[in-house]
Structure formats: structure tokens, C-alpha cells
Amino acid sequence: MDLVSSQGLRIDGRRPNELRKIRCKLGVFSQPEGSAYLEQGNTKVLAAVYGPHQTKGSRSKAIHDAAIVNCQYSMATFSTNERKRRPRGDLKSTEMTLHLKQAMQASIKTDLYPYSQIDIYLEVLQADGGNYCACVNAATLALIDAGIPLKEYVIACSASLGNGDVPLIDVSHLEETMGGSNLTVAVLPLSGQIAVLEMSQKFHIDHLPVVLNEALNGCRRIYEILDEYVKTHLNEIGTIAGWAKSDF
Amino acid sequence: MLTSKTFLKKTKRGNILKIVREHYLRDDIGCGSRICKKCAIINENAILDDKLSSSISKAYVNPHYLIVDTNVVLHQIDVLEEDVLINVIILQTVLEEVKHRSTSIYKRLNDIINNPNRKFYVFVNEHHKDTYIEREPGETANNRNDRAIRVAAKWYDEHLFENQRNISLKKVIRIVLLTGDTDNKEKATQDGIFAASVEDYIYCLKDSKGIEDKLSKQEISYNEDSKEIFPCHLTPVQIHEGIKTGKLLHGSFQASKENFLEGQVNVEGYEKSILIQGYIELNRAVHGDIVALELLPEEQWSAPSEIVLQDDEVDNEEQIVESEIIKPKTVKEKTPTGKIVGIIRRKWRQYCGILQDNILQNSTRHIFVPAEKTIPKIRIETRQAATLIQQRIIVAIDSWSRYSRYPSGHFVRALGKIGDKETENEVLLLEHDVPHSRFSDKVLSYLPKLPWIISDEKVLNNINMFMNCLKQIAKRTDLRHINVCSVDPPGCTDIDDALHCNLLSNGNYEVGVHIADVSHFIKSGTALDEEAALRATTVYLLDKRIDMVPELLSSNLCSLKANEDRFAFSCIWEVTSHAEIVQINFCKSIIRSRAALTYEEAQLIIDDKKQTTVLAESLRNLNNLAKILKKKRIENGALVLASPEIRFYLDSETHDPIEVQAKQIRETNSMVEEFMLLANISVAEKIYEEFPEYAILRRHPCPPPSNFEPLIKAANYLGFEMDTSSNKNLARSLDAAQKKDNPYFNTILRILATRCMLQAVYFNSGMVTKDDFYHYGLAASIYTHFTSPIRRYADILVHRLLAACINADPTYPELLNKKKMNDICHNLNYRNRMAQYAGRASVALHTHMFFREKVQDEEGYILFVRKNALQILIPKYGLEGTLYLAPVKGGEQYVNFIYNEENHTQSYKEIVFHTFDPVIVQLSLDSSNIQHEKLIFKLVKPYIHNFSVPSVKQDTEKSQSNLNLSASEKRKEGDAFSFKSSSKKKKKMSKQ
Numbered sequence A: 001m002d003l004v005s006s007q008g009l010r011i012d013g014r015r016p017n018e019l020r021k022i023r024c025k026l027g028v029f030s031q032p033e034g035s036a037y038l039e040q041g042n043t044k045v046l047a048a049v050y051g052p053h054q055t056k057g058s059r060s061k062a063i064h065d066a067a068i069v070n071c072q073y074s075m076a077t078f079s080t081n082e083r084k085r086r087p088r089g090d091l092k093s094t095e096m097t098l099h100l101k102q103a104m105q106a107s108i109k110t111d112l113y114p115y116s117q118i119d120i121y122l123e124v125l126q127a128d129g130g131n132y133c134a135c136v137n138a139a140t141l142a143l144i145d146a147g148i149p150l151k152e153y154v155i156a157c158s159a160s161l162g163n164g165d166v167p168l169i170d171v172s173h174l175e176e177t178m179g180g181s182n183l184t185v186a187v188l189p190l191s192g193q194i195a196v197l198e199m200s201q202k203f204h205i206d207h208l209p210v211v212l213n214e215a216l217n218g219c220r221r222i223y224e225i226l227d228e229y230v231k232t233h234l235n236e237i238g239t240i241a242g243w244a245k246s247d248f
Numbered sequence B: 001m002l003t004s005k006t007f008l009k010k011t012k013r014g015n016i017l018k019i020v021r022e023h024y025l026r027d028d029i030g031c032g033s034r035i036c037k038k039c040a041i042i043n044e045n046a047i048l049d050d051k052l053s054s055s056i057s058k059a060y061v062n063p064h065y066l067i068v069d070t071n072v073v074l075h076q077i078d079v080l081e082e083d084v085l086i087n088v089i090i091l092q093t094v095l096e097e098v099k100h101r102s103t104s105i106y107k108r109l110n111d112i113i114n115n116p117n118r119k120f121y122v123f124v125n126e127h128h129k130d131t132y133i134e135r136e137p138g139e140t141a142n143n144r145n146d147r148a149i150r151v152a153a154k155w156y157d158e159h160l161f162e163n164q165r166n167i168s169l170k171k172v173i174r175i176v177l178l179t180g181d182t183d184n185k186e187k188a189t190q191d192g193i194f195a196a197s198v199e200d201y202i203y204c205l206k207d208s209k210g211i212e213d214k215l216s217k218q219e220i221s222y223n224e225d226s227k228e229i230f231p232c233h234l235t236p237v238q239i240h241e242g243i244k245t246g247k248l249l250h251g252s253f254q255a256s257k258e259n260f261l262e263g264q265v266n267v268e269g270y271e272k273s274i275l276i277q278g279y280i281e282l283n284r285a286v287h288g289d290i291v292a293l294e295l296l297p298e299e300q301w302s303a304p305s306e307i308v309l310q311d312d313e314v315d316n317e318e319q320i321v322e323s324e325i326i327k328p329k330t331v332k333e334k335t336p337t338g339k340i341v342g343i344i345r346r347k348w349r350q351y352c353g354i355l356q357d358n359i360l361q362n363s364t365r366h367i368f369v370p371a372e373k374t375i376p377k378i379r380i381e382t383r384q385a386a387t388l389i390q391q392r393i394i395v396a397i398d399s400w401s402r403y404s405r406y407p408s409g410h411f412v413r414a415l416g417k418i419g420d421k422e423t424e425n426e427v428l429l430l431e432h433d434v435p436h437s438r439f440s441d442k443v444l445s446y447l448p449k450l451p452w453i454i455s456d457e458k459v460l461n462n463i464n465m466f467m468n469c470l471k472q473i474a475k476r477t478d479l480r481h482i483n484v485c486s487v488d489p490p491g492c493t494d495i496d497d498a499l500h501c502n503l504l505s506n507g508n509y510e511v512g513v514h515i516a517d518v519s520h521f522i523k524s525g526t527a528l529d530e531e532a533a534l535r536a537t538t539v540y541l542l543d544k545r546i547d548m549v550p551e552l553l554s555s556n557l558c559s560l561k562a563n564e565d566r567f568a569f570s571c572i573w574e575v576t577s578h579a580e581i582v583q584i585n586f587c588k589s590i591i592r593s594r595a596a597l598t599y600e601e602a603q604l605i606i607d608d609k610k611q612t613t614v615l616a617e618s619l620r621n622l623n624n625l626a627k628i629l630k631k632k633r634i635e636n637g638a639l640v641l642a643s644p645e646i647r648f649y650l651d652s653e654t655h656d657p658i659e660v661q662a663k664q665i666r667e668t669n670s671m672v673e674e675f676m677l678l679a680n681i682s683v684a685e686k687i688y689e690e691f692p693e694y695a696i697l698r699r700h701p702c703p704p705p706s707n708f709e710p711l712i713k714a715a716n717y718l719g720f721e722m723d724t725s726s727n728k729n730l731a732r733s734l735d736a737a738q739k740k741d742n743p744y745f746n747t748i749l750r751i752l753a754t755r756c757m758l759q760a761v762y763f764n765s766g767m768v769t770k771d772d773f774y775h776y777g778l779a780a781s782i783y784t785h786f787t788s789p790i791r792r793y794a795d796i797l798v799h800r801l802l803a804a805c806i807n808a809d810p811t812y813p814e815l816l817n818k819k820k821m822n823d824i825c826h827n828l829n830y831r832n833r834m835a836q837y838a839g840r841a842s843v844a845l846h847t848h849m850f851f852r853e854k855v856q857d858e859e860g861y862i863l864f865v866r867k868n869a870l871q872i873l874i875p876k877y878g879l880e881g882t883l884y885l886a887p888v889k890g891g892e893q894y895v896n897f898i899y900n901e902e903n904h905t906q907s908y909k910e911i912v913f914h915t916f917d918p919v920i921v922q923l924s925l926d927s928s929n930i931q932h933e934k935l936i937f938k939l940v941k942p943y944i945h946n947f948s949v950p951s952v953k954q955d956t957e958k959s960q961s962n963l964n965l966s967a968s969e970k971r972k973e974g975d976a977f978s979f980k981s982s983s984k985k986k987k988k989m990s991k992q
Ligand SMILES: [Zn+2]
Pocket: B030, B031, B032, B033, B036, B037, B038, B039, B040, B159
């Protein structure tokens, strides 16, 4: 089945270069230092950040010139169609955790917090494709909420190919399963540095640049949306606290 | 710009899942009308006319666009294909339903949509914010879709009106909804939408141009008292339940070619296909349909009736004569028998055929007789019968009511006069789904411009080495100094292979096979490439060649003509004098063939010991090596199967056959063949090594033991044992089965063996396990097609893969896409099979023409003994036919043959017919029915009083001396046309 109709629409009615609807909220919990809730279409993720704090467990883990970034990825039992028990630390989560860590480390100014640790917890409430991307984006928001210094946002976006040669961005679960290979990229959008790049299968060399380029465009677009939200959010909470929007 | 909406969907996969999917509604979908100013910015391709001067229909004053519902598209696609209907809006709801219900109609609809002249606009109503509707509680999916169509129609009406406020009401462009559903029509009218059934609309057209004949008749009313002939079909739900509980089976129905009251269904999990016998049991299944069937209790099982029965009923009666259903009373070997209880999916297509003479003059109801024997006659309604009766026409089936003996259908188009060569060829090509229209301008635009010259700079030379390295051409090796020659059938213009052989200083030989470099000219992704991929193979009819690639390539630039520089893909081996391969080298090259020889010429050069030219020596070496190769191959278990190969001599002007003759095979045929096999195997190994997941290979599966039963039985009658446990054993037992008194016996056995084989198929190495790569006929563990890229698309793909292996060309995405390649393989296999059938049909056609106004006695052999007939093979023509022992209906019977089921014999007094017995039969063409000519077999010898016919005096000696002996190997065009008979495969297996 074609992922893009001859009228140029995807199955859910988007055009190939359109993102799903993004909604987010910062500071959804009070216990952690920072938290965020993010929806990308039907993919819904919660992120919570603790720290920086002293390294837990053995002291030997601590690094003398940087903070340890510790990520934990998990999926809620009710997050997919079939309700399954998902034990923590299964292979898929471990892989996700590692990739998340790599992306977050690229963004956090870890050198400001020697001998300490930053914990990022991610819980997928509903999974509908692009879980990793939503997690990265939610984690970025949570870090901002926590006030942890970042080099810049780290943003992730997925892309795939429809009908053999049409690049699609922000791939939904249905498109993931029906289509071919998926590419996921996490990037620092301002400097354009790539933190993580992953493909589910092989891409032909002719297609790779096109798909990657579309994914990067997607990241830039997500960045604009999140940044916009962060600014209004700060305006709001700032107005309440009385330091933003004040007339000088 | 995006509004999001989620909707719920339940799917069943064991348990019910709730699926939530996003569904975006948009405000940027245009209405597609040029009249619209609101959508002007977003209307990307507004194709619906803004200036409709007036209505094309008598029923509506307003000019209008049409909206059709799903059933209209599904049933009336032939009408939609008519140019009269333009400015049609296809809703996405409809498009998706059509896609879901019928792939072929979906494709045809898309062809219409893609034709800009037809002005069909696809409106994505399901994602438009104003036309999307949700299914209401309790509403069926069908009703919801009907409502969606009405909502969209209503929206269009209002939307268009907003743009036409200043226009007088009579000139406002309106919407007319075409629907077959009365309920839907009523509701639409209530909503203020114009609605009509297709029939009413078409009948009211001002200029219908005979389009009403093409209307599909879904409901034909029958008199209340008309007797029902068939039992009801089960409903889809009942079928589903039945299959789930195991009460019912399902599979594809194959009608018997010989007996119209018999057929079989191949059911997965059953070794033997299930027999269906009788009118009621067949229950309106048409050849190819996917049916649900019920297995009869074992005591009711039956066996194939071994009766040749044709539906010769001329009268228009609804009843079926009970005596027609003849089931064998004493059945020795019963096979599982069943009856059809429901149709899961119809596989109806359009059929070629003729109208049956109608007794009633001026009637509009007619009976159509399809050319295909497996298809029942079809009722059609037409007012043009007077002209159509002389023509071959195309008809589509619409429905088959319980009250009707035949299905009803409608006329699609006429092909031309019956008996016309052009018409008959057209029928043949259509029936075998051979794409044969001329190449489009777009395809031709990818051909190189003439004059095409290989300039020196294209060739690797020392001076310009560095510059050349930058170009792809640098990878081409100049082999023009080598003495290469080609050996082909006479008159061959698409020469795709050439050979050479040199003695090396170490005593080994250098052997080269040079194949036309077609992939150099056909680049992937171009229209030229797509067309070639679609055609898949060149189709050879006796008097016509339907090229896979345009003639400029097939007969000129790619053809390895003598004394012309040509690009080639070379495969060069170093072999020892025992034909053991020392090393292989593949390269793209430039060659210059020294001579384009025929098999005969090459044979003469080899045999003429006085000739000591380089070419002669090279041919002799090749010939010797080929003999060793062949011996090795046969020792490995490769089969030598027989097929009577015949050759027609055609009149050079009229192209009518004037002489038929069996073909002769020379050593040189086998010489070329051996090296082609060697090249194919070497290339297969190479591409599989480099691309284990993506290699395009060819396999020939080992036939299941049950396939060999007819062969084993036939051999057993004469006391020979056939060991079919392996190809090697089969080859051995075939060799051993010789009868001194019947020299043709062995050949017949081999012909029978050929028929036990399965088809060889192309496949993608990533989709099949390594064990299944085996080529049974060639006894090769891996095989592919490399040597005929001009006439086979598979070879082009293999060339591209091999070019990638040696870094001559880069790969491209589709080449390394398993799914895509798998689809291509399926198409190749399908087209190949069809090309083969078309070839056979062409032989049959020419045989008929050959026997026009001719009566000849010929020697034949009995292939099968049946209950009422003998199946006879005439080796001279490679022809197989039926000699009826029971009289044709209405004829009087003087001689009663006794059929012995035990020994499969027919006897009358002291004369007994066994399988393999030689007979002399008289062949004549029955032209009494001009529309349907038949070849009639009559017995001459042994003579049976009141049954046999007297011999025609025939001047055999004279015709013998006139025979112009020449052999040819491939099916190629020329002054003389060679062809393989219907019972072929020998060459097929080795060449392919
Ligand atoms: Zn509009």
C-alpha cells in the first residue's frame, strides 16, 4: 500500500513534509527539579529531571570534570494497543536509554557539574510512532524547566520514504510498520551538529541525503514550535512572579 | 492549518483491538474546478472545466459535473472509460473502496484519472474539513460511505453556487450524482442533489455513440415462473464460518479445457486438486474464480470422466439436458470430489470471442462464445448484432443469476473481421495479455540519437587514459582485435550473443561469450526501462515479433552484427582441454563480430576440414569443448526432453503458411546452447556471491511425485518402469525405454515427461532458501538468465547486478529493494508464461490456416485413450488433436467401441487401440462454422468399416523432395519461421 496517495496526502491526511500536531506543557510535576509533558500526535511522553545531585551508589562512578547523565526510558503498560507487561531494562529500553543518554549529553553543559549526576526519567504514556523523538524533545523541555544549562536545545525527528522516493517526516506508527526503513536523527538545531543518527534498515545511498535532509528540516521546525512554547511559558510564569514582561 | 481528529477502529486479529489513529482534516484541499475563485490558490490542478456551454444530457438543463458512487465504478468501468463522460469528480471515499474491492478496476480508474483529456478530478473528501463525516452509532460502513458521498455532493453544489451567484439559474454548474442504489438516490434527491442511475443517465445522453451497449447489466429480471437452475451461493459470512470450522475448503477454480462440465479446485494442503463434476456442482464458478467448496462424502467421489465434451448447444434453452452430465459409473480410482457452494472472489476479466448465430432475427439478446474453452458462453444485449456477427469482439461478464444457464455481460469493443490475420493476432495477444501497442513517444525519447558512433575517445587508449578514467566508458575493454562470431538461426536480426575461443600458450583455451550490452542503453527509472520491465519479454508469434525494446535497439544498436563495433558484456573463461574452468573474468567491452553465421553455415565450416582460418579453428575448439560440457551436464542428471519442433514456411507476401516441417537440430545448436548455459551459471554464481540478498536467479522446482503419474502409467502399459525419484534416474529410465517396433515411442515418452514438469521461475535470492535454488531440468544448483538481454528483461537486471559486481555501473535503489524486485519477478514469470501460451496459440492458428481447403493423411500416435475419444499426436506438425470414437451429436452410430478402463484401450472386434499405437489419420479443417474453425481428425488406418475414411491420394514423394532442410534454434523472425509445437519444452528448459 502506498504511504502517499496520488493526491499527495499521507494516510492520516498530512502532507509528506508536515509534522504531527505538537502540544506540550512544562512543569507538570512539583517533586522533580524539572518536568514536561509532550504530545506529538498520539505519541505522548512524560519527562522528569532530577539533579544535578551527588552521584548515587559507588563514588567510583563519579567523574571529576563533568556530571553523569543518567537516563531511564520506560513504556507504560497501557501505552500500546495490546496491554503487555514491559519489564524495565529489556533490550529495547536499554538501547533507547543509551541513545537518549547520548543525545542529552550532547546538549547539557555537563562540565559545570563535576562529581554530580543528572537523572532524566522518561515514560511513554501512549506510543504511536517516533517514541524516541518525543522522548528527546520532552527531555529537552524538562531540562529547561529544571534550569540546567544547555548548549542549545537537542531535538529529534524521524523520517522515512514513501512510494519509493518521497521523504516523509515525523513518521507515525502505521507508517513505521507499513513502510520501509526509518531514520531517526537527534540534532542541535542551531549549530546543526548531529548527536544521534540511527536507521532501522538500510537506505540506499541515493536516498540517504534526501531523507536526512528532510529529517533535519523537521528538527528545525520542532525546535521553532518548542522554543515558541518555552518563551510563552516563561512569559506566563514570569508574569506571575513579576520579573518577565516588566517594563523597564 | 491542521485540525486533528482521532477516530476509533476495531480490527479483529484473534481478539478485538481498539485502534486509535489520527485523522487530520484540512482546509487546503481544492475543489478542482476552474470556475472557483475561492480555491484558486490551492487548486493545484484544476481540471474541471469552467465553461460548460450546455448539458450533455437530455435529462438535465444545467451543465454539470458528475459524481459517481463506488458500485458505479466497479460495475460500469467500461462506460466510464468512454470519452463521452468528462468532468467527473471521483471522491476519495469511492477511490479507496474501489482500491479495496478490485485491483484491476482500480488500475483502470487510475488510468482514466491520469488522462488529462478526461477531466477526472480526485477530491479528497475524507480529509476536507467540511466533507468529513463520522460514522454514526448503528450505521453500517456502507451507509456511512453513501452518506459521505452525498455530503460531498451537497458541498460541491453549494461551493460551486457561491462562485456563480451572478449567473442565471439555468446555467449554473450543478452536480449530478450517479448511483445504482435506489435508497441512496432518494436520499440525495431529498437533499436537493440531482441523482440518477447510470442507465438512466446514459440513455438520456444527447450523443451516446453506442455507449449503451457497454452498460453492465447487474439485474436482469426473470419471470416469476422461470425455473431456478442453480442453488444459492452461501453468504460471505457463512463461507467465512464454514472455512473456519473446516466444513468448507477454498481455492482457485480451474475449468477443464476438454469438458465444460468439469473442473478442479486447487486447495492448499491437498496433494491432489479437488474434482468438481456437473452443472449444479460447478454452480456458476468461472475459470480462475476463488471459490468455497464442500467436499462430498467419500462414497460419492468420482474420477475425471475422460470424456471430451464441448458446449455445442445452439438453441437458447434454459434447461440442461440431463444426459450431458455423464459421470463415470464404475470408477476405479476415485479422487476427492466436491461441489462449489460459494464464490469468494470473482476473477472475471474481458474475454475475446464471437457472437453465436441467433435464430431470432432482430433480437437484441445474443449469446457470446468466448475463444477460451474454459469460459462459459455469455449473454449480451446489443443492437449492433448484424455487424458484430462478422467480427471478433470483447465482452465482459457482469453477473450470473441463479435462473440463467449462462452469465450475462456486455459488449466492450470490436476487434475486426473474423479470419483476418490481423484480427486473429490481436485476439491472440489480448487473450494472453501481451502488451503490444506501439512504443510511446516518451519511451522512444530515451533512445540514443542516430547516427550512433563509437568515437575513439569512448574507447580506452593509452594517450587519453587519465581523461577516460573519469568517464564510465573507461571501464570498457577493447576486444575488437579478437575473432568473435555469432551463430544464430537464419534471418535472426536480434543477435544477442557472440563467441570466441583462442588456444593459450599453456595449452588451455580462452573462451569468450559476448552478450549485447543492453543495460548500457536502457537506464533504470526511464520510461524506456519501465516499458521493458512491463513487457518483460519479446513475444514471438509465427508471423510477428512483439519487441520488448524498440527496434532501433533490438535490431540495430544492441544487435551484435557482423563487422560493426558494438558494446558487449563479456564473460571470459580460461578452461583446460577437459573443459574445466581455471578462471573467469567479466568485463564490459567493445567487440567487432567477424561473421554472423547461421547454425548451418557454422556446421559447414566445422565439418569442412579444408578450412583452417582462425574462425574455423575457433569454432572447432568451441564445438569440442561443448561436447565435453554437455556430457558432464548429462552425467549430473540434466534431462533431455523431447518436443516435436516444427517450422512453418510462410509465403513471403501473404504470410500464409505454405509448408510445415519438423526441425532439425545440429551440433552447432548444442554448441551455442552449452556456452550460454555456462555463462548463465557463472554469472549466477558471481551475482549471488556479491548480492546474496538481491540476486535475480532462475529455479526449476522438482515436480511433486503425483505429477509423474500419467508418465508412469503410460510407460507401464508397455511394460517399462519409470524411476522418477530424481532427475538423474528419470533421465536414465527414459534412455532405457526403447521399443524397436515403434521408434517414436521414446520421443512420445519424453513428450509426456515434459508435461510432468513444473514451470521454471525467476526469483529473488533473498526470498528463497538456498536449497530451493535448484534447477531440476538442468541439474544446476544455481542458474540465471544473462545471455538474451535484447528479448528478456530478467537478463537486463542480471546485467545491472553483474555490472555492479565489477564496479562498471553503480547500483540504484530499486535494484536493492527486495520487495520491488520480487514484484518484478512475479511479472516476469507471468509474462513469460503468457508469451509461451501466445506462441502456442499462434502455431495453432497457423495450423488451421495451413489446413484451409486441404485434406491430408498423416501418421500419428495415440497419446491417451479416453472413454469416447483418442488423443492423437501428429509428430510432423507437432499437433495434438482428438479423434472422437462416439459419433458427434445427431450422427448415427454404426460402430461401437468398447472401452477398457483397466488397460486404457478401445477396441472394436479384433482392432485394439493402445497408448503409443501408430495410426494414420486424416486431417481436415471444419469450416462449416466460419466463426469457429475446428481441425477434424478422422481415422484412416487401421481401417474400420463404416468408421474409417478412405485415404486421400497424396503425393508424398513430391513434397519430400521439396523440403528445404534447414534448422533453426531460437524462435526468431526471418524468411522462414521456426516454431516449437504445443508440446514443447526441451529447448525451453535448456535455453532458459
Ligand atoms: Zn473551490
